[in-house]
Amino acid sequence: MTKQTTDTQLPSPAKGLFLGDLRFESMVPFPRVSNSERETLSLVIESIDRFMADKEEDFRAYDVKGEQPTEYLEQLKELGLFSLIIPEEFSGLGLSNSGYSRVLQQTSRYDASTSLTIGAHSSIGLKALLLFGTVEQKARYLPRLATGELIAAFCLTEAGAGSDAASVRTHAVKNADGTWTLNGEKIWITNGGTAGFFTVFAKTETAGGKMTGFIVERGWEGVSTGPKEDKMGIRASCTTTVRFDNVRVPADCVLGEEGKGFKVAMAVLNNGRTGLGGGCVGAMKRIIELSVQQASQRKQFGKSISEFQLIKDKIALMTTLCFASESVVSVVGHLIDSGSEDFSTEAAMSKVFVSEALWTVADEALQIAGGNGFMREYPYERVVRDCRINRIFEGTNEILRLFVGLSGVKEPGENLADVARSVKGIFNDPIKGFGVLSDYASKKVGQYTSLGRPRATGISSCLQSESSALEQGAVRLAQAVEVALKRYRKGIIEQQLVTKRLADVATDLFVGMCVLSRVSAIVAERGENGSADEIRIAKVFSNFSRVRVSNSLRGLAKNADESGLALADSVVASGGYRWDTL
Ligand SMILES: Cc1cc2nc3c(=O)[nH]c(=O)nc-3n(C[C@H](O)[C@H](O)[C@H](O)COP(=O)(O)OP(=O)(O)OC[C@H]3O[C@@H](n4cnc5c(N)ncnc54)[C@H](O)[C@@H]3O)c2cc1C
Numbered sequence: 001m002t003k004q005t006t007d008t009q010l011p012s013p014a015k016g017l018f019l020g021d022l023r024f025e026s027m028v029p030f031p032r033v034s035n036s037e038r039e040t041l042s043l044v045i046e047s048i049d050r051f052m053a054d055k056e057e058d059f060r061a062y063d064v065k066g067e068q069p070t071e072y073l074e075q076l077k078e079l080g081l082f083s084l085i086i087p088e089e090f091s092g093l094g095l096s097n098s099g100y101s102r103v104l105q106q107t108s109r110y111d112a113s114t115s116l117t118i119g120a121h122s123s124i125g126l127k128a129l130l131l132f133g134t135v136e137q138k139a140r141y142l143p144r145l146a147t148g149e150l151i152a153a154f155c156l157t158e159a160g161a162g163s164d165a166a167s168v169r170t171h172a173v174k175n176a177d178g179t180w181t182l183n184g185e186k187i188w189i190t191n192g193g194t195a196g197f198f199t200v201f202a203k204t205e206t207a208g209g210k211m212t213g214f215i216v217e218r219g220w221e222g223v224s225t226g227p228k229e230d231k232m233g234i235r236a237s238c239t240t241t242v243r244f245d246n247v248r249v250p251a252d253c254v255l256g257e258e259g260k261g262f263k264v265a266m267a268v269l270n271n272g273r274t275g276l277g278g279g280c281v282g283a284m285k286r287i288i289e290l291s292v293q294q295a296s297q298r299k300q301f302g303k304s305i306s307e308f309q310l311i312k313d314k315i316a317l318m319t320t321l322c323f324a325s326e327s328v329v330s331v332v333g334h335l336i337d338s339g340s341e342d343f344s345t346e347a348a349m350s351k352v353f354v355s356e357a358l359w360t361v362a363d364e365a366l367q368i369a370g371g372n373g374f375m376r377e378y379p380y381e382r383v384v385r386d387c388r389i390n391r392i393f394e395g396t397n398e399i400l401r402l403f404v405g406l407s408g409v410k411e412p413g414e415n416l417a418d419v420a421r422s423v424k425g426i427f428n429d430p431i432k433g434f435g436v437l438s439d440y441a442s443k444k445v446g447q448y449t450s451l452g453r454p455r456a457t458g459i460s461s462c463l464q465s466e467s468s469a470l471e472q473g474a475v476r477l478a479q480a481v482e483v484a485l486k487r488y489r490k491g492i493i494e495q496q497l498v499t500k501r502l503a504d505v506a507t508d509l510f511v512g513m514c515v516l517s518r519v520s521a522i523v524a525e526r527g528e529n530g531s532a533d534e535i536r537i538a539k540v541f542s543n544f545s546r547v548r549v550s551n552s553l554r555g556l557a558k559n560a561d562e563s564g565l566a567l568a569d570s571v572v573a574s575g576g577y578r579w580d581t582l
Contacts, residue, residue, distance in 0.1 A: 013513060014345040017506045018408035019415070020478030021454055022470060027514060028458030030327075030521035031334035037099045044080070044093070045106045051079055052110035056379075059111040062236035063382055066228060068117065073194065077148030081107070081118045085130065090142035097271070098333030101278030108282030112386035113236035115279045120190035120237075121145070123272030124394070125152025128199045128213050128264050131271065132256035137215065141197060153195035155186040155216075155242050156265055163399045166262055170244065171203040172212060178251035180204075182214065182222075182244045192225045192240030199268075200244070201261045208259025215253040222247035233385035266344075269394055271336060273347040276394055277329035280358040280387070284322040287383050291315065291365040294372070305368070314364045320540040321357035327514040328353060345407045348400040349507040355390035355397060362387050398500075405499030408506055409492060412481045456513075460520040462528050462535060466542040467516060473509045473549050477502065480556050497561050501552040508545040515541045 016023035033041065062068050076082065085100045086092020095103065100122065108115040126145050129137060129152075144150040161167045170184025182202055189195075196218045204212040216223060226241035256264040295306035295315065305311050328350045335343040366373035366380040373380040391397045454474045456467035481502060488495050519538040523531045571577065 009339075009341060012340075012342045012345055014349055014404070014506060014510045015342070015408055015411060017474050017477055017509050018412050018481050018502070020474050022456050022474050022513065024456065024458050024513060024517065026335060026338070026340070027331050027517045028520070029524075030518045031098070031330060031338075033096075033098055033102070037096060040093065040095070041099055041102055044084075044103055047079055048081075048103070048106045048110075051075065052107065052114070055110065059113070059236070060382070062111075062113065064235075066230060066235045067238065068113065068236045073117070073148075073151075076114065076118060082121055082148035082151065083146035084118070085122045086126070086142050086146040087130075090138060090146060092142065092146040096333070097274050097336040098330060101274040101329055101333050104275050104278040105282035105285070108279040109286040111236075112279065112283060112383075113234045115282070116190060116234050116237040117151075117194075119275045119279060120154065121152045121195075123275035124154035124268055125191060125195065125199060126197065127154075127268040127272055128255045129215065131267055132213070132264055134252075136252065137255075141215070145197060150196040151191050151194045152197045152199065153189050153191040153242070154268065155189050155192075155198050155200045157186060157188050158184070159187055163396055165201075165265060166211065168201055168203055168211065170200070172214065172249065174204070174206070180214065180249040180251070180254075182216065182247040182249050184244055186242045188229065188239050189225075189242045190237055190239055192242050193228055193238040198223070198242060199255060200242075201265050204259060204261070206259040208257055209262070210259065211261035211265075212258050213255035213261040213264040214249050215255060216244070216247060216249060220247055220249075233382070233388055235385075270344040270347045272394065273351045274329055274333045274336065276390060277325070277332065277350050277354045280354045280390055281322060281326045281329055283383060283387055284318070284325065284358055284361045287362055287365040287380070288315075288318050288322060290379060291318065291368045294369050298370070311368060314368060316536075316540055317544070318361045318364055320537050320544065321361055323518075323534075323537045324511050324515050324541050325350075325354040325357045327518045328511045331514045331517070345404055346510065348395070348404050349503075349510050351390075351394065352397045352400050352404070352503075353507055353511050355387075358387045358390060401500045401503040402496060404507060405503035406493065408502060409481055409485060409499075412478070413485050413492075416482065416485050456516065458520065459516045460523040462523060463516055463519060463538055466512070466538050469542050469546050470509060470512050470516065473505065473512070473546075476549075476553055477505050477509065480505070480553055484556065497559070498556060501556050504552045505549050508549050512541065512545050 010026040011023055013023040013026055058072070062072070080093060081103075083092040084095050084103055085097075086094070088094040104115050104119055107118065126142070129141060129145075133141075141150065145152055156165055156168070158168050158170060160169060168184070170182070170186065172180040172182045174180055182200065184202060186192075186200070189198075198216040198218070200214045200216045201211055202214060203210060206212065218225075222245040224243045224245070226243070229239040231237075231239060255261075292306070292315065295311050296304050298305045306315070328346075332343060332346050332350045335346055362380070362384045366384055369378060369380050372378050375381070395403070454471050456470050459467045484492060484495070484498050484502065488498065492498065515538055519531065519534045522534045528535065
């Protein structure tokens with residue numbers, strides 16, 4: 001059965017797409033930051049601009065050296081940038097998820113390493129304490145985390161446990177007095193060298209499960225950190241190993257329930273995604289400004305290069321991807337802030353879309369700058385180096401695509417089983433059988449007639465063609481899901497290329513919903529004449545996504561997957577590329 005809506009819990013719009021539904025309820029009207037928070041945000045943004053705007057040379061030097069000086073970290077603390085999401089009762093700023101994301105947007109306009117330092121602290125380092133901590137744990141640590149006296153780090157990854165996070169080998173054994181003895185090593189931990197507070201995930205053999213989250217302090221005997229990693233990008237941020245040798249962890253430092261550490265870790269990562277998203281949006285905004293300046297000033301063939309269609313095309317796409325990213329990050333922030341319990345698919349979609357949008361925007365910006373873009377003297381190469389990590393950490397985009405696709409097909413899969421049962425019922429007893437036809441089965445009938453077609457409700461009438469592309473896209477996705485489920489059944493879990501294509505279609509449709517909702521709100525406020533550029537953005541995005549959606553759907557039906565997979569096996573078996581024209 002299709003899940004029921006309660007007053008407070010609107011059903012997931014992303015998952016709805018896999019059923020052919022357009023669930024605009026949670027995003028129409030387009031969510032806005034509350035008035036009271038807007039005032040606080042304006043002040044924070046102003047102070048960030050005052051502090052960071054003239055530090056370009058410093059940031060360049062930190063990047064070359066690969067570190068943020070202690071004095072700089074102290075200044076970030078004084079600015080309150082470690083207190084952003086900590087509730088006011090614990091001396092924090094108490095920003096919402098959306099507000100926090102907007103702050104990271106601002107710091108990212110200037111320096112990605114700064115955003116990562118404060119982002120790893122808030123988005124992941126202390127998030128488990130906020131989400132799962134006891135009152136006593138919060139009172140003990142949050143005030144010191146708010147001032148930055150304690151910087152936080154999130155310790156999940158190990159040499160043998162990257163994407164497969166459940167396979168951690170760091171382990172904690174419970175002692176007779178209730179304390180734990182922790183041993184193991186974590187790698188690539190952001191803020192590893194500066195943190196005083198570590199959220200650590202370790203294997204535990206408890207009745208409740210196999211992994212538990214712990215609070216660990218740097219000062220405890222047996223805690224040590226390695227040297228800073230020499231990285232491609234975000235070089236000034238501090239990434240180190242963190243080692244635990246027979247560390248005695250007090251009984252009251254368990255985060256959440258014993259044995260439920262995997263759930264805690266995933267909840268943290270899901271909840272933290274708007275921080276990364278905001279950061280990507282900020283970086284895009286800055287680089288678009290730079291590109292526009294460059295394109296206007298650079299003259300070739302007697303004209304500014306901004307006058308050439310091929311450059312205009314890039315600027316339009318960059319602007320559209322940034323607007324779309326900002327829209328989807330706002331919607332996901334709003335879902336989290338409004339207490340939704342089912343936002344992990346939307347959050348994963350936003351991470352994949354936004355990190356790839358930034359990669360495209362940074363690459364195109366560098367291309368617009370030509371040879372200058374390749375020179376260290378200009379900021380483009382650093383932005384390209386800095387932004388590459390977003391597709392890797394906090395869940396690689398491959399893993400998140402699989403997560404999106406598989407969480408999306410879950411409900412249609414259950415419904416198909418439901419349909420199969422209903423149909424069996426019909427054969428057994430036709431009259432009774434019709435009575436038990438599921439919602440889904442009834443809807444399927446509708447999907448092929450105009451009656452049951454999904455509707456983009458609440459979308460401005462001037463976006464008719466874009467709305468209708470979404471409506472058709474949702475139907476085509478649901479049909480493709482059904483075909484895939486019937487063909488592969490449970491085996492879909494092994495069909496990564498199918499899952500990826502379904503996830504990509506759903507992601508573009510979900511982002512499209514966010515864009516149309518936002519543009520509709522702008523049109524409602526300013527009228528069509530006052531929203532000409534936003535309507536253009538909706539059109540450019542709709543076209544961009546229509547092409548991608550069609551390609552993915554076509555790829556589900558007709559592809560060279562079998563040949564490609566066999567070729568990959570052969571290349572792997574022979575140790576690499578083995579052809580030459582000699
Ligand atoms: C600069 C930096 C900072 C980091 N900060 C932190 C931090 O603060 N805390 C922390 O805990 N971790 C941190 N990490 C670790 C980061 O989260 C991991 O790098 C990431 O989860 C991927 O793990 P991996 O690097 O081991 O890649 P792997 O898991 O080895 O993956 C390698 C490739 O294989 C793909 N792959 C893996 N499994 C599958 C599959 N089943 N199907 C298809 N493809 C697959 C991946 O998508 C990827 O492309 C950081 C990493 C870096 C580089």
